Amino acid sequence: MTPTRAEFHVLLALLDGPRHGYGLMQDVEELSGGELQLGPGTLYTAIKRLRASKLISETDADADRRRCYKLTRKGKTVAQEEAQRMHELVRVARKRGLLPSTS
Amino acid sequence: MTSDQIYAALLRLYSKPFRDEYGKEMAAAFRAMRDAHRGHVLTFWGFVLADLLVSAAYERFETMQWLATSVIGLLVTVGTAHAVTWTFRYFYHPYFEDVSIPALPFGVGLGFVLGGTVGVAQWLLIPATVRRASRWALASAVALPLAILFCSAALDRAMTGLDPIAQPHPAALDLFVLGLARPSSWADLATQFSAMAASALLVRALMLKPLMERSHAH
Numbered sequence: 235m236t237p238t239r240a241e242f243h244v245l246l247a248l249l250d251g252p253r254h255g256y257g258l259m260q261d262v263e264e265l266s267g268g269e270l271q272l273g274p275g276t277l278y279t280a281i282k283r284l285r286a287s288k289l290i291s292e293t294d295a296d297a298d299r300r301r302c303y304k305l306t307r308k309g310k311t312v313a314q315e316e317a318q319r320m321h322e323l324v325r326v327a328r329k330r331g332l333l334p335s336t337s
Numbered sequence: 338m339t340s341d342q343i344y345a346a347l348l349r350l351y352s353k354p355f356r357d358e359y360g361k362e363m364a365a366a367f368r369a370m371r372d373a374h375r376g377h378v379l380t381f382w383g384f385v386l387a388d389l390l391v392s393a394a395y396e397r398f399e400t401m402q403w404l405a406t407s408v409i410g411l412l413v414t415v416g417t418a419h420a421v422t423w424t425f426r427y428f429y430h431p432y433f434e435d436v437s438i439p440a441l442p443f444g445v446g447l448g449f450v451l452g453g454t455v456g457v458a459q460w461l462l463i464p465a466t467v468r469r470a471s472r473w474a475l476a477s478a479v480a481l482p483l484a485i486l487f488c489s490a491a492l493d494r495a496m497t498g499l500d501p502i503a504q505p506h507p508a509a510l511d512l513f514v515l516g517l518a519r520p521s522s523w524a525d526l527a528t529q530f531s532a533m534a535a536s537a538l539l540v541r542a543l544m545l546k547p548l549m550e551r552s553h554a555h
Contacts, residue, residue, distance in 0.1 A: 255362050256369040273388025274363040274370070275351075279396050282355065301362055 237289070237316055240272055240280045245289065245305060245313040252293045254300040255281070284309070340371060344385070350393035352400050 237245060240262075247253060247261035258281075259272050272280070281303060284290040289309035293302050305313070327333045344367045348360050367385070374381045 256366045259366060259370065271384070273385060273392070274366040275388045275392030277366065278355075278359040278363050279392045279399075282359065282396075283399075300365065 237284075237312060238280070239270065240276055241284055241289075242313065242316055243270055243272075244277070244280050244284060245309055245316075248290060248303065248305040248309070249313070252302040252304040254296055254302045256300075258303070289313075341368065347386075347389055350389065351396050355396055355400075 243262040243265060244258055246265055247258050250261075253261060255274070255277060259274075259277055262270055262272050262277075281290070285292070285303075287308075288306055289312055290303045291306050293304040296302055324333065328335055341364065345364060348356055348363060351360075370385075371381065
């Protein structure tokens with residue numbers, strides 16, 4: 235599956251280890267430089283889809299007994315593929331002059 | 338009414354299974370977000386409501402996708418039946434009156450035609466259905482024979498196209514049995530149904546790869 239923007243950010247946030255829902259919301263906002271803010275609705279519909287696709291799974295609750303989620307092996311592979319796809323797009327955009335060249 | 342109570346009431350916009358699974362966590366995340374918010378209260382509620390309405394609509398739509406798929410299957414079937422009617426009327430010749438296609442090839446042919454048209458309709462209208470595609474393929478395969486059986490209006494027209502001097506039949510099943518492939522027994526009818534479902538599934542399986550590629554392109 236191709237993750238949506240919100241789903242991809244959730245996968246990225248989970249690369250650092252398991253998180254609970256609100257922790258994910260904070261991480262996503264930080265990772266995107268404040269550009270992407272997930273509300274509870276968007277976050278948990280993304281979590282539902284990611285769990286259904288077996289890209290993330292539930293893990294042990296934290297000290298405050300909040301449900302936590304972790305990345306599965308399949309989730310990491312999908313995140314890598316998506317990152318590679320974006321990398322390729324950026325390479326093409328540079329080649330076509332849409333983005334400044336790095337060299 | 339406190340903000341917690343308002344949010345708890347708004348959670349009813351989601352389906353019950355979703356609320357049962359994530360409702361408590363969402364309410365906890367809402368409380369944490371509210372406590373951390375430093376801006377104007379209207380800005381906060383604007384964000385919360387937009388998030389809630391959009392995601393609830395999407396979540397509802399996702400749970401209803403199988404229904405949407407079947408409805409599209411039905412609509413496409415009716416459209417196809419009308420197109421077939423028009424074609425038969427346009428090219429009608431008395432020579433065709435005695436032509437009877439055996440149940441198996443008729444079922445396979447009809448399954449391919451309808452499976453293809455439904456597949457294209459889904460591809461154009463609801464690309465999100467590529468998620469759990471096998472479920473949609475099954476829904477299509479089931480919806481097609483059912484649609485044929487129960488769309489009596491479309492069938493009636495199709496039968497008139499096949500045989501313009503035929504009297505209208507009262508029951509959809511009679512129309513199906515007598516008109517479409519003229520199967521002589523329930524075994525023939527079952528064969529035709531199975532062939533339609535199998536060929537429709539095959540069409541969907543063949544279309545799955547381009548569908549998935551399309552999905553990756555998004």
